[in-house]
Amino acid sequence: MARKLRPSPKILTKPDNEDDFYHEPGTIPGTIIIPTDASPPEMTLIDYSTGDVIRKEIKTPEECADYLDTASVSWVEVQGLGDEDILRRLGKVFDLHPLVLEDIVNLVERPKIEEYEDYLLIICRMVVPKEKRYGFYSEQVSLVLGKNYLLTVQEEPEHDCLEGVRARICNNKGIIRKRKADYLAYSLLDAIIDGFFPVLELYGERIEELEEEVMVNPSRQTLQKIYQVRRELLQLRRYIWPQRDAINSLIRDGNELISEDVRIYLRDCYDHAVQVMDMLETYRELATGLMDVYLSAVSNRMNEIMKFLTVMSSIFIPLTFVAGIYGMNFNTDKSPYNMPELNWYWGYPMCLAFMAAVAFVLVFIFWRRGWFQNFSQINSDYKI
C-alpha cells in the first residue's frame, strides 16, 4: 500500500518535445542535423483550384515541381524529418535560404515569422491533447508561403489538428477552394491556434479537480500535481506568446503575399491567440493560488494534530501526577502528616472524584475553545 503512495518521480514526465536540442556552438549557419529518432518523411501534395482538386502522395520532392508553376494552389505537406537528402532536395525545389531549411529542421525554434524575397516563413507550434487526459503532444509546424504554393513541414505524421482543413479542401466546404494560398495559410494557423483550446480546457478541468482535492483531501501527491500543472502551463505560454506576436506582425507588416481580405481573418485568429494567453494567465494565477491554499491546508492539518496531542496530554498529565502523589511511599506510621489520605475511609473514592473533576474542568475549557468540533472534522475530512 505504502509503495503505491510513494511519490514516483515519473509523475513529472519530461515534456514530449525536448528543449535541449541545439547545435554545437560554432557550427556553420544552415547546418541541418536530423534528430536520431525522427520519422521518415511522408509527403502529400494537394493541388486545388475552385473547380478541381488533386490529392496524392509523392515520393520525391521533384514530383511537385511541376505543380508549383501552375495557377492552382499547391499545398505540399511533409510529415517527418528523418531524411536529410529529401529535405535538401525540397530546399532546392522551393529555392529556400539555408537558414530557412535549418529553422524548419531545428525542432525547438521559437514561433516566428520571417520575410524573404519570394516567400514567407512561419514557424508555429501545434499542441494536441493526449488521449489519457493529462499533458499534450506538441510539434513544430513550419509554413513556407509562396505566391501560389504552401509548403508545410511537421515533425511527425501523428497527432495532427489540421485534418479539418484538408477535409474542407477535398470536400469543397466553405470558401477555401475559391481563395489563394494565403487563405490556406490562415486556415492552418487558425486550426493551430484553436488547437490550444481543447488543451486548455483539460487544464481548466484539472485545476478544478485540484481545487477540490486541496480543499477536501490534500495529500503529498496534490502538491506534485499542482507543480506539474504550473510547469506545463509555463511551457504552453512559451509556445503561444511568440505565436501571437508572429500573427500580429503578419497583420501589421504590409507583406504583399497576404491579401487585405485575409488580414481581416487573421485579426480573428489574433484575437483567439490573445484569448488563449488570457486563459493561460488566469490558470497560472489560479495554480499559484492553489499552492498557497495547499500550504495553509498543511498548516491547518498540523494544527489539528497538535490540538489532539495537547488535549490528550493536558488532560492526562495532571491526573498522572495525582496518581503519582499517592504512589509515594511516605511512612504513614511515622507522622500523622505523612499522607494520611491513604488511610482515610473515603480516600480512594475522593481521589478518583478529584481526578474526574480535574478532567472535567479541562474538557470544559477545551470545549469552550471549540477544539472538539474540529476533531470530528478531521475525522470526516482526512480519512481514506
Next chain:
Amino acid sequence: MARKLRPSPKILTKPDNEDDFYHEPGTIPGTIIIPTDASPPEMTLIDYSTGDVIRKEIKTPEECADYLDTASVSWVEVQGLGDEDILRRLGKVFDLHPLVLEDIVNLVERPKIEEYEDYLLIICRMVVPKEKRYGFYSEQVSLVLGKNYLLTVQEEPEHDCLEGVRARICNNKGIIRKRKADYLAYSLLDAIIDGFFPVLELYGERIEELEEEVMVNPSRQTLQKIYQVRRELLQLRRYIWPQRDAINSLIRDGNELISEDVRIYLRDCYDHAVQVMDMLETYRELATGLMDVYLSAVSNRMNEIMKFLTVMSSIFIPLTFVAGIYGMNFNTDKSPYNMPELNWYWGYPMCLAFMAAVAFVLVFIFWRRGWFQNFSQINSDYKI
C-alpha cells in the same frame, strides 16, 4: 455539527458562463454553433426620432428591414441565441460578414472592437450581481453599430442592466432621443461599464467581511472564501481589461460612425472603465494580503496551542518526577541513606511544599513571558 463544517466543494461554484466553449480546431471560419441550452431568441425593435418612438416585438428578422433605411434610429435587440436560422437571416438583413456572425454567437469572445466597411462590431461583457449576494451573472453583449441603426445581441433575456436606457428612450428622458445611433451605442456601453460597480461593491463588502473573519475568527472555510474571491476577481479582470482597450480604440481611431461629440462622452466611459480596473487591482491586492494574514493567523493559533501544551507539560512533568522519586521502593531498613525522607516526620508536607514551590517558579517564569495573557485571548477569540 461537524458535518456542517465540512468544506463543501460546491462552495467553489463554477462560474456562470463557461470558458471552455470553443470550435473544433479546423472548422470553417464563420461556423455558427448554437449552444445546446441557449434560450430561443426574443427580438424587439425600438425605432425613434426626436419626436416619435415605436417599440414592438418582432418575430422575423425581415420585419425590421424597412426601418433600417429610414432616418430615424432603429435599435434591434436580440436576446437569446437558440435559433440558427433566425441568426443567419439576421446576418442577411444587416449584411454581416460571416466572421461577425460567428463572433456574436461564440459566447467566449474577448471584448473587442472591429471596424468593417459599413458598420462597427463591439463585443462587450455585461455583469449583473446575483440576488443571493455572492457571485455575478455575466453574459456577452454584441453591438453592431451602423449609420442609423444599432443591433444588439445578448445571450439571454434575463439579468440585464440596460433597462434604464430603454426607459430613457421611451419616456424621452435626457437628450437620447435627439441623438443618433452612436449616442445610443455609447449609452449602452456606459450602462454596461457602470454595471461593474454594483458587482465590485459586493466584493468590497465581502473583502471587509473576510478581513474581520480572518482577524477575529479564522476557520478553514475562510481560506476557501478568500480563494473564491480571488478567482472571481481574476475573472472580472479578464472581462474589463479588453473592454477598456476597446473603448480606448473607439475614442482614438477616427471612425466616422462615431461623432466628435459622442467621443467626449466615451472619454467619460473610458474613465469609468479605468476606475473599475483600479478598484479590481486594489481588491486583488487586498485579497492576496488577506491570504498572508490568514496564514499567519493559523501560525499564531498553532503558537497558542503549543504554548498551552508546553505550560501544562512543563509544570507537571517535573512534579511527576518528584512524585516518582518518592514512589521508589528502596529499602529504608537497609541503610540510613535509602530515602530517609520517607520516615521523616514532616516528609510528606515538605515534599508537597517543594512541589508547590517548583510549580510556582515555573508559573512565574511563564507569567513573565506573558504567556498567560494569550490564553484568555484564545478563549475569547476562537470560541464559537
Next chain:
Amino acid sequence: MARKLRPSPKILTKPDNEDDFYHEPGTIPGTIIIPTDASPPEMTLIDYSTGDVIRKEIKTPEECADYLDTASVSWVEVQGLGDEDILRRLGKVFDLHPLVLEDIVNLVERPKIEEYEDYLLIICRMVVPKEKRYGFYSEQVSLVLGKNYLLTVQEEPEHDCLEGVRARICNNKGIIRKRKADYLAYSLLDAIIDGFFPVLELYGERIEELEEEVMVNPSRQTLQKIYQVRRELLQLRRYIWPQRDAINSLIRDGNELISEDVRIYLRDCYDHAVQVMDMLETYRELATGLMDVYLSAVSNRMNEIMKFLTVMSSIFIPLTFVAGIYGMNFNTDKSPYNMPELNWYWGYPMCLAFMAAVAFVLVFIFWRRGWFQNFSQINSDYKI
C-alpha cells in the same frame, strides 16, 4: 487585561471616503446625485489683480457672474456639495458641460484632466493627515480653469491644505498676485501634491514603529497594523498615480490656457508627484517585507516554545523512567536478581547520582546546541 488585547475589528476602519458610491447603471449621463450626508455649500469669491484683492462670501452663484468678465483673476471656491440647485446654477453661470458637473459631484472620480473648449477640468484628490496620527482625510477637489477665472469645488469645508495659497493672495506674498489664473491653478495643484508629504511622513514613522514592534515584541495586533498600513498605502497610490498622469498631460498637451511660464512650475509639481510615488512604492515594499519578517518572527517564537518543551520533556522523561523502574514491586525475596539495588546500602544515593548524571549530560548537550541562550532571549524579548 486580555479583553484589551482582543483584536478589535474596528482597527480596520473603513477609509473616510467610500469607494462604493456610484450611479445606477443606465442613468442619464450628467445626472447629479447629491450624497445624503453632504455639507451645504459655502461659497467664497477671491478676486484679485496685482494691486487689488477682494475676498467675500457669496450666497448665490449669480453673484460672481460680474467678476468673471473683468480682467482680474476670479477664484470662486465652493466647499460642500449639499445643494443640487446651487450646483446647477453654478453650472449655468460658468457654462459647464453636463458631464463636468457630474464629474464634480461624483465623489469617487479618478483624478484626471479634461479639455473643453473654453476651460480645463482638473479633478484631484487632496489628503490631510488626521490629528490622531493614524490615517488621513481625503476629499475630491475639482478645478475648472478658464481664461481669467478658477472655480474650485471641494467636498467639504474642513481639512484643507489650501490655506497657504489663500494667505499668499490676500497678503500679496510671492508673485501670485502678478500672475494669471493658470498660476493660481498651479499653486493649488502644488499645495495638493505637497499635501501628500505630511501624510507619507506619518506612514514612514509608522513603518519604523512597526519595524521595531515586529523585531522586539510582535503580537497579533502587529499583523493587523501592517495589513492596515498596506491597505492605506494602496489607497494613496490609487490617488497619486492618476494625479501624476494628469499633471504630465497638462505639461505636454499644448493647451493655451496654461502659459509656457507656468509649465516650468508644473514640471516641479510633476517631480514632486513622482517623488510621492517613489516613496509610496518604497513604503509598500517595506510593508511587504515586514509581513515576511513578522511571519518568521512567529515561526521563531514557535521554535522557542518547542525548544522549551523539548528541553523540559527530554530531561525529565528519562529521569521519571528511572524512578519508575525503582517503583516496581518485584519481590526481592524471591530471587537475588529481583531488583537487588533496592536493598543495597548506597542504593538510593547511587540512583540519585545516576539521575543527576543523566540530567547533566542532557543539559550539556542542550547547552552545546546553544539552546539556553535563547531562553533568556525570550525572556527579555517577549515579556509584557
Next chain:
Amino acid sequence: MARKLRPSPKILTKPDNEDDFYHEPGTIPGTIIIPTDASPPEMTLIDYSTGDVIRKEIKTPEECADYLDTASVSWVEVQGLGDEDILRRLGKVFDLHPLVLEDIVNLVERPKIEEYEDYLLIICRMVVPKEKRYGFYSEQVSLVLGKNYLLTVQEEPEHDCLEGVRARICNNKGIIRKRKADYLAYSLLDAIIDGFFPVLELYGERIEELEEEVMVNPSRQTLQKIYQVRRELLQLRRYIWPQRDAINSLIRDGNELISEDVRIYLRDCYDHAVQVMDMLETYRELATGLMDVYLSAVSNRMNEIMKFLTVMSSIFIPLTFVAGIYGMNFNTDKSPYNMPELNWYWGYPMCLAFMAAVAFVLVFIFWRRGWFQNFSQINSDYKI
C-alpha cells in the same frame, strides 16, 4: 550574554539622510528653508584653461562673478547649505530661477535634469561607503552647467568622491584641462555614478556573508540584517533609477551646452548607471531569495527540535508505561493471576530485557528513517 543578543532596534538605523524633509503644503514656490543642522557653506573656485589653473577659497559669492565671464572654465564649489543669505546671493550672481534655488536647497529632490534658457540644472545623489563597513553616506549634489562655468552645491563638506576630479584638474592629468565645462560636468557625473560601485561591492560582500550565516548558523539577527540590506538596496535604487533617466535625457535631448564629443563619454556613464541598476536588482533578488532560505532554515530547525522531542518521548514513554505496570499494587496473594511476574525468579531481569528490546526496536525504526544523522548535524551547525 543574552543581553548582547537582544535584537537592538537601533540596528535598523535610520538612513543618514531623511526622506521626510518637505515644505509645508501651500508655501510659496521657490521658498528656501535651511535645514537646522546644515553646515555653513564653504566655497571654492577652480578656474582653469589648458595652460593655467587657479584654486582658491572664496568668502562671498560675488568674488567669483569676475571669473564667470572669462573664456576659462570656472568651477564654483559650494559645500554646506547653512547660510540662506549666501545662497540667495549665489542665485543672484548666477542668475538662477527661484525654483532652481529651491531645488538645490531642498535636500530630498529626486535626481533629475532640467533645462533653463542659459543653463542646465542637474540634481544627483552621491553615495560614499561608511568606514565601518555597513551602510553609506548619501548627499545631494546639484550641478548648474552654464556656457563656461559649473556651479556645484553639496550638502556638506565631508564624504566626497570628487577629489579625483579636482586632482586631475590641478595636476593636469588626462584631457580635462583641454575641455570645456561640459566635460567637467561629465567627469563629476561619472565620478558620482562610479561612486555607487564601492557601495554595491560592500552589499555584495554582505549578501555573501548573510548567505553563509543563513545556511550555517541562522539566528534572529540574521533576519534583521537581511531586512536591513533589502531596505538599503531599496533606497539605493531610488537614487540610481532617476539618475539613469537624467543622464539618458542629457544624451538624447540635443541641448547645445553639451557638445557632441562629450555625449560619447556620457554614453559610457549611462552604461555604468545601467550596470549599477542591474547589480542592484540582482542583489535585491538575492536578498529576497535569502529570506525564503531563512524561513525554511527556521522550519528545518523546528523539524530537528521536534524530531529530538519525538525520539526522546517515543522511546521513554512506552518504557515508563511498562515500569508503571509493575509498580501496580495488585495483591499477588489473592490470586495466581495477579502479577505473578513479580514473584518469578527471573522477573526483574526479564522485565529489563523486555524494556531494552522495546527501546532497541524504536531506535532501529528511527535509525532507518535517518533521524540520527540530523542530530549530529544540529550539533555541529547550531552550536555557539
Next chain:
Amino acid sequence: MARKLRPSPKILTKPDNEDDFYHEPGTIPGTIIIPTDASPPEMTLIDYSTGDVIRKEIKTPEECADYLDTASVSWVEVQGLGDEDILRRLGKVFDLHPLVLEDIVNLVERPKIEEYEDYLLIICRMVVPKEKRYGFYSEQVSLVLGKNYLLTVQEEPEHDCLEGVRARICNNKGIIRKRKADYLAYSLLDAIIDGFFPVLELYGERIEELEEEVMVNPSRQTLQKIYQVRRELLQLRRYIWPQRDAINSLIRDGNELISEDVRIYLRDCYDHAVQVMDMLETYRELATGLMDVYLSAVSNRMNEIMKFLTVMSSIFIPLTFVAGIYGMNFNTDKSPYNMPELNWYWGYPMCLAFMAAVAFVLVFIFWRRGWFQNFSQINSDYKI
C-alpha cells in the same frame, strides 16, 4: 558521516568572474587597469580571402598593421589581458578611442554595442559549461569590427567556444571565406549566443534532478542547491539580456559596416538570444516553484513527525495513567472502598484487558484518520 552532510559554505562558490571589479570613482576616463591575475596576452592573426588563408601567432601588435590595409579579411585575436603596454600599442595600431580600450580591459562591462566613426565596438559575454557539470566559466569578449578587419579580445586563452569558427575559416567550410568581416563578426556572435544552450541544458537537467530530490528525498542541501541555481540563472540573465538588445540594435540601426545580407543572419542570431531568455525565465520560474515545493515538503515532514509523536503519546499516556492509579498506596485495610480491585481475583487481568481495550480504541481512531499509511510512507521516503 555527519561531517559530510554539514552544509559547506563553499557550495555557494563565488562565480568565476567577479562583479566587484571597478575603477576608483573619479579616475580619468580611459584609464586601463590590468587585473593582477590576468594571463599574458596571446595574439593570433588569421588573414583570409576566398582563395587564401594565413594563420600565425604574432608577438607585437605592430606585426598585424600590414595586413589591415589589404582587401583580405584580417582577424586579430588577443587572448589574455596581462600586459598594459601591448594593449596600448594595439589601441594605437587600430586607432581606438581611449574609452574603447577601457571598455575592452574593464572585465565587467555590460554587453553593449557602440558605434564609432570607423569601427563598431561589440562587447559580449561568453559562457562555457564547466567540465564537472555544475556552473560555468564566463569571460568577456570584445569585438572591434572595422571595414575589413576584426579585432577580438578575450580575457583568457582557455574555455573558448569559437574553435568551430576558426576551423571553418581554415578548412574553408561553409561560405565564411567568401564573405567579409561582418559575416565573421556574425559567426562569432552566433557561436557565443549558441554557447548559452549547453549551459542552459545543464541547468535544465539540474532542475529535473532537484525536482526529483525535492519530491523524493528533500534535505537541507536541496535548499542550498535550489538557491545556487537561482543565483546562477540570475547571473546568466544579466549576461544575455543586454546581449539581445545589442544584437537588436545591430539589426535596426543601419550601420554601413553590416551588410544587408548579414542582417538576415543576425535576425536568426537574435531569435536564438530570445530563445535563451525564454528558457532562462522558464527555469527561473521553475526554481521559484521548487522553493515552494521544498517548503511544503518540510512542512509535510514536520506533520509526519508530529503525527508519530501524537500517536505514541496519545496511546501510552492514558495507559500510564491507569497504571499510575493502581500504583497508589491507599490502604485497602481501612475501607472496602479503598482500591478493592487490588484484591480481586481477576484484578490484574481485568486491568490489563482494560488497558488493551483503550489502546485498541485509540489505534482504531488513528487508523480511521489514515495516519498509519503515512508512517510507512515516511519510512520509504526519507530513509538513507
